Amino acid sequence: MSVIDKIFNYSEDYKYKVWKIFGIRISIVKKYQSKKINIYEEIKKHEIISFDIFDTLLIRPYVKPTDLFLHIEKLYKIKGFHKNRIEAEKLARGKYIDCEEITLNQIYEEIDDKYKRFKEIEIELEERILTIHKENKKIYDYALSIGKKIIIVSDMYLPKNVIEKILIKNNYTNYYKLYLSSDLMLTKASGNLYKYVIDDLNVAPSSIMHIGDHFTSDFNNAKLYGIDSVFVEKIIDTFLENNIRAKKLLNENKNNIAVSIMLGLSAFSSLNKNDKNNNYWHNFGFIYGGPAVFAYMNWLKKQIIKDNINEVLFVARDGYSLKKVFDIIKPESVKTHYIYAPRIIYYLITLDFSMRLKYYPIESFEVIKTVIEYFKDKDEYLQKQTPKITSAIEGYKFILSNIAIYKKLAKLEYQNYKEYIEKFNIDKNNIAVVDTCSFFISSQRLISLFLGKENIVGYYWYLLLKENQNYKIKSFQKIKKHLFIEWNLMEFFMTSPEAPIKNVVDSKPLYSIPNEHEKKRMDVYPYVSDGIVEFAEIVKNCFGELELFINYKEVTEWINILACTPTEYDKKYIKNIKHNWSIGNNKYIPLIQRWFIKESGKKYYLFSFIPFLRKEEFVGGEIKYYLFSFIPIIKIKTVENMRKYYLFNIFNILTIK
Template sequence: MSILNKLFSYNEDYKYKVWKIFGIRFSIVKKYKAKKVNIYEKIKKHNIISFDIFDTLLIRPYVKPTDLFLHIEKLYKIKGFHKNRILAEKSARGKYIDNEEITLNQIYEGIDEKYKRFKEIEIELEERILTTHKENKEIYDYALRIGKKIIIVSDMYLPKEVIEKILIKNNYTNYYKLYLSSELNLTKASGNLYKYIIDDLKVAPSSIMHIGDNYHSDFENARLYGIDAFFIEKIIDIFLKSNIRAEKLLHKDKNNIGFSIMLGLSAFSCFNKNKNENKENNYWRNFGFIYGGPAVFSYMNWLKKQIIKDNINEILFVARDGYSLKKVFDIIKPEYIKTHYIYAPRIIYYLIALDFKYYNLGDSVKSVLEYYKDKDEYLQKHTPKITSATQGYKFILNNIEIYKNLAKQEYQNYKEYIEKFNINKDNIGIVDTGSLFKTSQKIISLFLGKENIIGYYWILFKNKYYKSNQYKAKSFEKEVKSKISDWNLIEFLITSSESPIKNIVDSKPVYSIPSKYEEKRMEIYECISERIVEFSKIAKNCFWELETFIGNEGVTNWLNILINNPSDNDKKYFKSLRAYEDANHKDKAVYVIQRWFIKNKGRKYYLLSFIPFLRKEKFAGGEIKYYLFSFIPILKIKIIENMRKYYLFNIFNILTIKQ
């Protein structure tokens, strides 16, 4: 039997059935057939409804509960606290082995002297970061509404008065009784707390229904004592299982508090499903929350620190990229800072400054020729249909006085628009995303003075032929290792649901006619922006003025993992979208994330040296496809996390190997 086990063995975990044959591991995803139970119908059948607290009524925005200690360590720069706090709890449980539960005081009794002061800080942080479980709060309120008696039961070392304060803060009120293991020295884990509750309430166990997230303590043990139970999975577990990219990020650094907070907050996307919306809208809502939310929040958090440091009083967010940025910044900004959403498209700088040096000569010259053609009788007759940028540039130089007069009119027109904002000319910040020539900053500087303005950018692109050090600027992205693999993704996440702007007339934007790709992007963007803002509201509510450690490097890692590991669903919804790489937003339409759809160079295998028998194509993300006679799809291989999946005819999953 032992020899057979070495040759062939079977085991099962929560995700897979796994076989080992001659040392090679094979697996298939195991689908559990769970009976669907309506929790609201179950509640009606019981007189007393019992709720667990942590990960049921309340959520910590971390991947692991102990990451709260790591957060304290980073927040207060106290090296070693995370490890020592975990060891102190373990030591206390060993010391008070006869007790079913320990208290926070007992934990801090045995901790190193230099860490003792953090007991109160730990309590304070718990009070500030614990937030309501949205869906379970609805269940709680429903039980109250139909007249059920509510009890709250928790295995927790925190003092009762702290728990009560946290529950009140999160609007959990009108419950009948609170049972805490730290107060009673009895736990759900042992089952003795359930026995105590039944005796204390003097009721039949069947009249109680308990709801919680720990399968052993909240479900199995409750039922062991005759109490009906309902298991609700932790939202962080649901999120991690449904998003393999999260596991990839954690694999980079399991003790990165920024990663933990970012993913902990992203898990709130589990609440974003709207049954009344179609699948596509739900996809974009979640995409905006999980990827756009951390990206914009981290950038705006960096901006807040910078403008306070630079003594900035007024911020101009440049359209269209500044749309979601301003919404998020207005949530977290100091009250004294004024913000504006302002139009400053590149075309206006070309029209006013007639400055074509270093710029994309073709785009800028063409834009100026087309715009001014109908503004002057001579230009209307003589403006050439250019075949090259050089030809158009020569025509402008030959008629420079006409263009200068027209430019003066545009200058006055834009000046009237700027003056509407009543901007204080001292200490101004201008916010954009990516820039090479700082064009928007140059436009505003024409009217407010470049010495008064600091530009804030996600990234400042570099060009060896062009340096604009005369314009003050700072960038969120600094290191090579924190480069976004596809910049179009950032612009897609933040660009407003407006058409490209042609000009400003009568202090109002004039929009170009959107292409079919722009129309599609505009249609979905409000879903994305709405969830970006929601992410930031949750982040602020959880942390207030606490440092969250979601920085540029963490967000870049997160977005790059997305870019390099697309799912079929991602490709499905992104396939109809395009980004424009030209200033006019008319030509050069490319996929938003190009590598998802552009395959690497393939390899052909020939039969008898001339018949193309087999073709192999390799795609980004590790996907490989084989074609018989170069066009018949016969096999697709997908590498997902630690699994290799084989699909016959690119459709039927015939084999999964767990590596």
């Protein structure tokens, strides 16, 4: 490299023009990106419409195409396959350097003998996971509908018969010809495949328009041969470009197939283009709630098969989207129900507050107060004598002093709920109750009063109290290390668009009158739920019964990155959503507290009057120091037992484990 090249260097990639001056990188977006074209109008101008296949007509649900090999390695527990398969392709291309393309057979000639049997498995997985790019399918169908001749032109080592089978499976039919590099041994990358296409069709190059995702092979090289071309960006590139959290998760999880699949599937959200506000919440549910709910329900599916469960009761309101997703992936023989079992009914029936008074005295006041207020109007004596309690102990003493009256009223509540439960006709053997995070498993305790606790297994995301061990319980997340910074987010992803439930009367839920916070949440949640369900549907269509290896670790990390990485765009929507954290449904906080709530800042003064340093402590433990009260100098974050120090709030200068 010359001295001039070291000082000044120019290069281009498919997105940017890049100058390096004295080692400083200066880049600008290429002008073609800002040029808006109407692809449907362009199609009308051409006789022949040509499509690329991979990342254009069809999408792999991974971050990188080679992650398919990593998936095979994990599925079949065959260590080293991913690396060996990539290396075998490099060796084959080096061996057949005089050929423009290689075949899958030639690749597997170079692979280690113990991996040769995976050639057919690789083909089967490609056939299984490749799915429609729905925006480009619309373009394809439009071109057919107006009588255009469709051709498909692709650089790919897979055999032609395999590609044809995959196209048919995804309803890409009625095309005129398929031009495949592994069949013709010519590529778009060299440009020779375009020359072959023009000669074979015996048409003027300008009569063809080619659509593809590779800037050099699909866009530039087509133009070099006189073919009009349209560049369509890969959805994974679009997603990663627009989601700083996804890039962070990916950077921290190299060669993690679960993360690759989570983000590869989440990229499908870039194809959702509906009403702006509704689309935001749909995609919010799809990207963040989708992987979380699917991972939990996939674990549940494996557990109920193992435990021979016949019926699954999803507890309202957290069970709303859980049930929807589980119904997509569950065994056909398993029955599911959405059941109202609010904790307040358990206390109305049992009058047992002992565990709450022991472990959660603050919320006990709300529980006991709610019970006293509920029963107050159901008895003449209580109507006159019930005091306005100021503490849980005071309320509990009043109940005990009038226990005969309360027990009589509790029996009526028992009978009322029994009539509701009996309408489900539940077989009293091998029943599952599904909830989220629980302290006292009150819903399982309530249902056990009628179905017998020996017949019920409770499944939870996470359990907080060991004293529940006399019940059959299992949790998805067992390790405290991977805990959510903002559990409110998880409740938001799972809580139904219903108002808080006061009781069940005549076998129907009796709702509280929703306040403005509940109304806002209820308005947006149907779109969130639709996004969560769509994620599960795409998983089912792409992978069927294949394991994705998405566990609570990956999900927790993903949701925690969301909680710790606010953007102004997200704040605009999130700021209007409040989360209720009290049994009395009267205490609301921001959905993501750390984005909006901070503790009072401490100021340090030089010479007693110059504000030299300001310290801000954010909810969740994040600390920021500002020089002269406004210049950010140090940020301290604690994540999973690690304390990270950032200079100017950006550069990670120190990590202490």
